[in-house]
Amino acid sequence: MSDIYAARGYGTRPIGFGTRIGVVVVDFQRGFTDPAFPMAGAPMVEAAVEATVPLMQAAKRAGLPVIACVNGYDSPRAAPHWKAAPVFDLLAGTPAVELDPRIAAAAPDVVLMKSAPSIFFATPAAAILTKERVDTVVIAGCITSGCVRASVIDAFSLGFRVMVARDCVGDHDLAAHEQNLKDVARRYADIIHAATAIGEIERWARANDKG
Numbered sequence: 654m655s656d657i658y659a660a661r662g663y664g665t666r667p668i669g670f671g672t673r674i675g676v677v678v679v680d681f682q683r684g685f686t687d688p689a690f691p692m693a694g695a696p697m698v699e700a701a702v703e704a705t706v707p708l709m710q711a712a713k714r715a716g717l718p719v720i721a722c723v724n725g726y727d728s729p730r731a732a733p734h735w736k737a738a739p740v741f742d743l744l745a746g747t748p749a750v751e752l753d754p755r756i757a758a759a760a761p762d763v764v765l766m767k768s769a770p771s772i773f774f775a776t777p778a779a780a781i782l783t784k785e786r787v788d789t790v791v792i793a794g795c796i797t798s799g800c801v802r803a804s805v806i807d808a809f810s811l812g813f814r815v816m817v818a819r820d821c822v823g824d825h826d827l828a829a830h831e832q833n834l835k836d837v838a839r840r841y842a843d844i845i846h847a848a849t850a851i852g853e854i855e856r857w858a859r860a861n862d863k864g
Contacts, residue, residue: 663839670853671788671814676712678705678721679772679794679804681756684739684749686795691739697823697830698795702753704820704847705793709759711851715858718785721761722772724800725750731768770803779811789814791850792842793821798829805837815842818850 658664681702688694712719726732729741743749745766751757752764765776772778772794782790790813794801801822808815817837824830838844857863 658839668814668816668843670816673785673787674712674717674789674791674850674854674857675782675785675787676709676717676719676850677772677778677782677790677792677794677804677808678709678719678756678761679792680722680724680796680800681705681753681794682723682725682743682749683751683753684724684743686753687748690749692737695795695823695825697797697825697827699823701793701795701821701823702755704818706755706759708791708793708818708821708847708850709756709761711854712791713760713762715854715861715863717854717857718763718782718787719759719761720763720765720772720778720781721752721756722765722767722776722778723750723752724768725766726768733769770800771807772800772804773807773811774803782813787813789816791816791818791845793818793847795823797822797824798826798833802833802837805842809841816850817842817844818847819844820847 684690685693709719725743725745727745732741767776790808805815834844
């Protein structure tokens with residue numbers, strides 16, 4: 654079947670890596686990774702957490718920044734008009750808002766609490782990456798069709814080169830995952846694998862005597 658988007662020029666220009674990478678990890682918190690919570694337990698998210706740890710470790714070894722975030726609120730009144738009721742239980746200081754232990758052990762340089770889908774909305778994430786001279790962000794996290802997609806669009810809108818590590822993002826539903834990856838690949842981002850990002854980080858480290 655023909656792809657009407659490709660026929661009209663979408664997805665025809667790859668972005669590629671720039672000169673300095675930052676890793677952005679979206680919402681790998683217990684409320685989305687620990688099956689004790691109602692929005693957690695998706696096998697794709699579990700696999701994505703496991704794949705993200707080596708990516709974070711590679712960036713840390715190279716001295717490149719790793720920013721993680723959690724979705725949380727000081728009170729339910731602070732939350733926007735979500736249609737998903739369990740989000741209103743993501744309250745600061747509760748276990749649901751803690752980083753997944755595997756992500757916490759990988760020691761992100763910065764952990765932000767956000768109140769909207771994108772890690773970049775009303776947070777200092779973009780300013781931190783700009784201070785670090787980052788021009789390329791590698792995005793990991795969940796959920797692909799929600800907060801990951803929103804973060805991709807904001808990163809693109811802020812002028813970053815955007816790479817989505819396919820095996821480092823996850824969704825509740827495979828179809829939603831694949832459709833959203835395909836769609837952002839048409840418009841905003843290159844879809845890569847963690848191994849590709851790690852290889853680029855290691856190449857950068859060798860070239861800059863960080864290895």
